[in-house]
Each structure stands twice: as structure tokens, then as C-alpha cells.
Amino acid sequence: EDKVVQSPLSLVVHEGDTVTLNCSYEVTNFRSLLWYKQEKKAPTFLFMLTSSGIEKKSGRLSSILDKKELSSILNITATQTGDSAIYLCAGRGGSEKLVFGKGTKLTVNP
Amino acid sequence: EADIYQTPRYLVIGTGKKITLECSQTMGHDKMYWYQQDPGMELHLIHYSYGVNSTEKGDLSSESTVSRIRTEHFPLTLESARPSHTSQYLCASSEVWDTQYFGPGTRLTVL
Numbered sequence: 001e002d003k004v005v006q007s008p009l010s011l012v013v014h015e016g017d018t019v020t021l022n023c024s025y026e027v028t029n030f031r032s033l034l035w036y037k038q039e040k041k042a043p044t045f046l047f048m049l050t051s052s053g054i055e056k057k058s059g060r061l062s063s064i065l066d067k068k069e070l071s072s073i074l075n076i077t078a079t080q081t082g083d084s085a086i087y088l089c090a091g092r093g094g095s096e097k098l099v100f101g102k103g104t105k106l107t108v109n110p
Numbered sequence: 111e112a113d114i115y116q117t118p119r120y121l122v123i124g125t126g127k128k129i130t131l132e133c134s135q136t137m138g139h140d141k142m143y144w145y146q147q148d149p150g151m152e153l154h155l156i157h158y159s160y161g162v163n164s165t166e167k168g169d170l171s172s173e174s175t176v177s178r179i180r181t182e183h184f185p186l187t188l189e190s191a192r193p194s195h196t197s198q199y200l201c202a203s204s205e206v207w208d209t210q211y212f213g214p215g216t217r218l219t220v221l
Contacts, residue, residue: 004152032208042114042200042212043153088153096207097169100153 002027004091006101013079014109021074021087021104029094033072035063036088038103043088046074079108113137116201116213123191124221131186131216133201142184143210145200146170153200159184191220 003026013019025033032050036043047056049065049072056063060077076083086105090098114135123129135142140161145153145168155168159178173195174188184203188195198217202210 009150034208036212041214045209045211048208090153092208097155097158098153098207098210102150102152 002091002093002095002099004089004099004101006087006089006104008104009102010105010107012107012109015079015081017079017108018075018077019079019106021076021089021106022071023073023089023101024069024071025089025091025099026070027091027093027099030070030091031094031096032092033065034090034092034098035072035074036090038086038088039084046087076106079106081108081110084108114201114203114211114213116199116216118216119214120217120219122219122221125190125192127191129188129191129218131199131201131218133184133186133213134182135184135203135211135213136182137203137211138181139203139205139211140181141204141207141210142178143202143204144168144174144176144184144186145202146172147198147200147215157186191218193220196220 007022035046047063054065063074065072086103088103090100117132142159144157147153154170156172157176200215201213204210
């Protein structure tokens with residue numbers, strides 16, 4: 001059974017800190033790994049990583065896929081209170097459906 | 111910015127009532143999905159659709175049903191709500207399986 005595990009489940013930091021969120025996956029016939037940010041409402045898409053695109057960056061956020069370790073990290077530098085959210089990781093395999101982890105709840109204090 | 115809408119946003123209802131959660135998207139996406147999410151837990155896929163007149167059950171067993179008569183519309187129905195159905199229901203759509211755009215969700219409470 002496909003599985004995605006995220007760590008830590010919860011994290012509290014101060015504004016300006018750099019954080020690293022972890023995601024490990026066991027997905028049959030792996031095709032892609034996705035990161036979403038979920039605030040009060042809907043998850044919003046951040047990045048998609050594949051075997052041909054293992055590193056993505058957008059502003060203060062960046063993500064890397066480690067195909068050997070079957071894992072991914074999401075880095076956020078110079079955190080702001082607006083970064084407070086639940087960050088979801090999802091894997092997609094041969095079944096084409098996304099398998100989500102439980103998420104990491106990030107709280108950024110001023 | 112994705113345009114996907116869900117109504118109602120919040121619903122409190124008594125046991126045994128029939129309810130329909132609405133989901134609409136204006137992007138012309140063929141694929142649409144319903145997920146169930148409990149606090150602190152993963153999103154679980156309960157239904158999906160490849161296009162009009164196509165519906166499939168997801169990985170999590172659900173007593174709900176769905177229909178896809180129009181591309182933009184993917185309603186979810188519970189014939190007889192029970193307290194175990196209390197949860198958040200998220201609708202999503204996409205062109206391809208990977209990049210799914212989510213609606214704001216419906217938080218359902220069954221008393």
C-alpha cells in the first residue's frame with residue numbers, strides 16, 4: 001500500500017528562522033511528489049517534483065527530491081507569520097491517485 | 111488562480127437527513143475529485159471522475175454517492191447522514207492527475 005510520511009507533525013519557530021520540512025514516500029511506480037500549503041481553507045499548490053525535475057524554487061521556498069532516499073524536503077527561509085499553515089506532501093504513483101501525508105503544522109511567531 | 115467553488119461552506123444537520131454538497135469549477139477540467147479530511151489526518155480520496163458520466167470510488171470507503179452530468183459540476187450526496195459522516199469534504203479538479211486545484215471545503219457536522 002502506498003504511503004507518505006511527514007515530519008515533524010508540528011513545528012513552532014520565530015520570524016526570520018529557516019525551517020526544513022520532511023517527507024518520505026513509498027509509492028509504487030513513482031511519478032511525482034507534490035507540496036501543498038493549507039491555510040484555513042483549501043490546499044494551494046506549491047511545487048511538483050519528478051525524476052526529471054528534482055529541485056524547485058520560488059522566492060523563499062524551495063524543495064528537493066532525493067530519489068535514492070525516497071524523500072523530499074521543503075525549505076522556507078526568513079520565515080514570516082504568513083507562512084503559518086499546514087504543509088502537505090503527496091505522492092503520485094502508477095495508480096495515478098495522490099496519496100497524502102498527515103501534514104506538518106508550521107507556526108511562525110512574531 | 112484556480113476557480114473552484116463549494117457550497118455550503120459549513121453545514122450542521124441532524125441524523126437521517128439527506129444532504130448534497132455542491133462543487134463547481136470554471137476551468138474546464140475533465141478530472142474532479144472528492145476528498146475527506148479529519149483534523150490532523152491525511153486527505154483521503156473518496157470519489158473521482160475522469161469526465162462527464164464517469165465516476166469512480168476512491169481509496170476510502172464512503173457511503174456517499176456522486177454524479178457528473180456536466181463537466182463543471184460534481185455534487186456529492188449522502189442519502190442518510192450519520193454522526194460518523196462528520197468531517198471536512200474537499201473538492202478538487204485538474205487537467206492531469208498531479209496538479210490538483212482545491213475548493214475551500216465544506217465542514218459537515220451531523221448531530
